[in-house]
Amino acid sequence: MTDTVTDVNTGEQVVFWVCAILAVAGALGMVLSRKAVHSALWVALTMINLAILYIANSAPFLGMVQVIVYTGAVMMLFLFVLMVVGVDASDSLIETIKGQRLAAILLGLGLGILLVWGIGSGLVASPTVGLDAANDAYGGNVEGIANLIFTRYLLVFELTSALLITAAMGAMVLSHRDRWKEVASQRDLSIARFRSGVHPGNLPNPGVYARHNAVDTPAILPDGGTSDLSVPQPVRARGDERTLDQVDIDEVRQITEGSGE
């Protein structure tokens, strides 16, 4: 039985418009965000919304696989890789070819308009069939897919294993390092650390000074100066180190003399 596009019921329309807008927003966010992690999260949003649309279109298997494989496995793996590689790595936005970005945006928009117009006019003219007949032919969605995989697409299904083997071996070839140097043991590392002449023990703790004992508070040396070593390097690098100034000294006086508060 064939329906035309106008016969879609209200519930399905609501699902479509909510998910479609979110999916497109996710895709745009992926392209437009400058940070890789943000892009990955936007993709996850798109994937989940696509999954809902698949399920709404009576393709539950595809929808579940979309969630489990893409949103679950692939995107999380992607995030792990980003975390390992470095979250702060962002793309350089310098154009190596002059006017490339403008040309890309114009051509992309052109292609987009052409596709939307073409597919739109193509779909309005043709009847929608839906998946019910295809699903019922084998007694269900999963059974139908299984039937196709084990008959018509048996060979190509087996062939995808070639793809997986190549991908796995390629990753090994490009990343596996053969060890040819002796690996230093903990004892070797320890000896090397003491020999290096750098102070081997713990660094001084942050200062405990009046109300402040946070990591950004430097320890005070006997001569009244502060020890840079007592504040972790990243805090110092960002310039978040507290300085001891008159306000702190006033505060201490208030506490010791009991005059404040």
Place this chain on the structure above:
Amino acid sequence: MSPLLASVGAETETAFTMPSINYYAIAPILILFGAAVVSVLVEAFVPQRGRRPVQLVIVVGSIVAALAVTIDLRGTRLVTGEGAIAVDGPTLLMWGALLVIGLLGALLMAERSIDPLGDAFAPRASALPGSEDEQEFTRRGFLQTEVWPFLLFALTGMLVFVASNDLLVMFVALEVMSLPLYLLAGMARRRRLLSQEAALKYFLLGAFSSAFFLYGAAMLYGFSGSVSLVAISDTLSAKTGEGSLVAIGIALLMVGLLFKVAAVPFHQWTPDVYQGAPTPVTGFMAATVKIAAFGALLRVLYVSLGGLRWDWEPMLWIIAALTMLVGSVVAITQTDIKRMLAYSSIAQAGFILVGVVAASPQGLASALFYLVAYAFTTIGTFAVITMVRDASGEATHLSKWAGLGKKSPVVAAVFSLFMLSLAGIPLTSGFVGKFGVFAAAIDSGNTWLVIVGVVASVIAAFFYVRVIVLMYFSDPTPDTASVVIPSAFTTIALTASAVMTIALGVFPQWLLDIITQAGVFIR
């Protein structure tokens, strides 16, 4: 009972019928696939030193076995795997060509005595270029023997690609064929950063074009309700007046396929990849990918979209003309011989497209002949390039080829033969090939395309002949490269390709007979 449980009943078990697969008809694919898997296991279990000889035996043995089965299959004409794979005359012909060229490519990749440091591949692709690790691995004579399974997987993918009778099979085959090539392109022993850049560009652009292919296949599915080439063709002849989905589908599908054949404007990757990839891989890839991609393109156009030829022919006319002209003109300005040959391969793709757009059995036959002739010449050309070297490796800058004819007359003569064949001079295979495609084009009324083709041939002849002039009519300078005497591996590959270039030029009839017997694609 829930509907999900209810469906797991006896009726679903009876609904399943075993697929009928003629295993002997697809034996060449299975042999290569099996050999590739064994070759992966060799990497895992055979000690480092023993891997190379074992891999060579597996690679050469499996290709020869597959070739023997292919020859035995001649005359076969069937569709198997429930309509997924078509084994017909053109398929078998292209299988044969792919396997022979694959064998020659494997011989070039096996060469170890040209470079004093080892073969053409990095000792360990994972070691950073210029690092202490890399020097140590080179000193220890490590070899990255994973190139052999990659070669076999790539060949497997190509065999399936030209035989696929279904867009989904074609897409998976496209990926199986491309992925190993992306990896191989990035594994050069020398100029490694260039090689890695080439691999990355090839991978990104290749993935992009595959996406276009898939999108196109989805559109055609949306139109016809099937991804089978035959079913799409049937729907096209039954339904009329719903043009836009089909038009978009064909256009996107063509982007994916024309990217692989390096047709303008989808050729941007070619110069960088041809230049950066290890030269034996460039030769293998330039020859085999051209055959495989044109094979698939021909099958899609002739089997599936034949009914719409008035729609796609104008598009391919323009692309063919552009490809011939841009390839020929830009090649003139190149100073690196590998880059020049990359643009030359773009121009050659244009000439083959002239045969493709003829859309007749004659056009198919001429394109097939051109592909075979071009593949042999190309792999020979790159075999010569591996041998012309100076202290830093291959001497690819054209200025270093000046006076080579006086220093090494034999190699220069063989290279000149290849250049003349690529230029399409009579008594070489290139002439017969060009004549065939131009004749087919005139027969189907594309005279203006032939005129463009002849003009492009004249422009192209300029830069091919320029190399010959450079080698013979200028004196050797201190910078002139020298020719390294290779081992039997390269010698066999080079001799075979030179002999085929002459044989197909002087006595082309036997191959033309084979192609005539092969006939047209099965429907």
